[in-house]
Amino acid sequence: MVQGLARNWWVVALQGLAAILFGVLTLINPAISLATLILFFGAYALADGIFGIVAAVSRRRSEPRWLALLLSGILGVLIGVATLLMPGVTALVLLYIIASWAVIRGIMEIAAAIQLRKVITGEFWLILAGILSVAFGVLLFVFPGSGALAVTLWIGAFATVFGIALIALALRLRGWHREFIGRSPATA
Numbered sequence: 001m002v003q004g005l006a007r008n009w010w011v012v013a014l015q016g017l018a019a020i021l022f023g024v025l026t027l028i029n030p031a032i033s034l035a036t037l038i039l040f041f042g043a044y045a046l047a048d049g050i051f052g053i054v055a056a057v058s059r060r061r062s063e064p065r066w067l068a069l070l071l072s073g074i075l076g077v078l079i080g081v082a083t084l085l086m087p088g089v090t091a092l093v094l095l096y097i098i099a100s101w102a103v104i105r106g107i108m109e110i111a112a113a114i115q116l117r118k119v120i121t122g123e124f125w126l127i128l129a130g131i132l133s134v135a136f137g138v139l140l141f142v143f144p145g146s147g148a149l150a151v152t153l154w155i156g157a158f159a160t161v162f163g164i165a166l167i168a169l170a171l172r173l174r175g176w177h178r179e180f181i182g183r184s185p186a187t188a
Contacts, residue, residue, distance in 0.1 A: 049076025
C-alpha cells in the first residue's frame with residue numbers, strides 16, 4: 001500500500017492542487033460555488049444513475065447482482081432529477097452528505113497515517129488532514145442552520161487547508177520513494 005502510494009505521489013499532489021484551486025475559487029465567490037456545486041452534484045448523480053442502469057441491463061444475464069445495480073442506477077437518476085428540480089432542498093441534504101463524507105474520509109486518513117507511521121516519518125500531515133476532515137464534518141453537523149453561503153466558505157477554507165496538507169504529504173512520499181527506489185518490496 002505504502003509503496004503504491006509513494007510511487008504515485010503525484011496523484012496525491014494533484015488532489016491537493018485541485019483542493020486548493022476549488023477552495024480558493026469558493027472563497028472568492030461562495031454564492032456561485034454553492035449553486036455550481038449543487039448543479040454538478042445533480043448532473044453527476046443523473047449521469048451515474050443512467051450509466052448504472054445501462055450497466056445493469058447489459059449485464060443482467062452474466063451478473064447475479066444486476067438487480068441491485070439497476071436499483072442503484074434508478075436511485076441515482078431520481079436523486080439527480082430531484083437535485084436539478086429542487087436545488088434549495090438539495091443544498092441542506094448535500095450539506096449532510098458532505099459532512100458525512102468528511103467524517104468518514106477523516107477517520108480513514110487517520111487510520112492510514114497510523115499504518116504509514118510504521119514505514120515513514122512525516123505521517124503527521126495525513127493525521128492533520130484526517131483531523132481537519134473530521135472536525136469539518138462535525139462542524140457541518142452541529143451548525144447546519146448557519147446558512148448555505150457560510151457553509152460554502154467553510155468548504156472553501158477546508159479545501160484550501162486540506163489541499164496544502166495533501167501536497168505536503170505528497171512531497172514526503174516523493175522523498176521516501178526516491179530514497180528507497182530500487183529496493184525490493186520486501187525490504188522497503
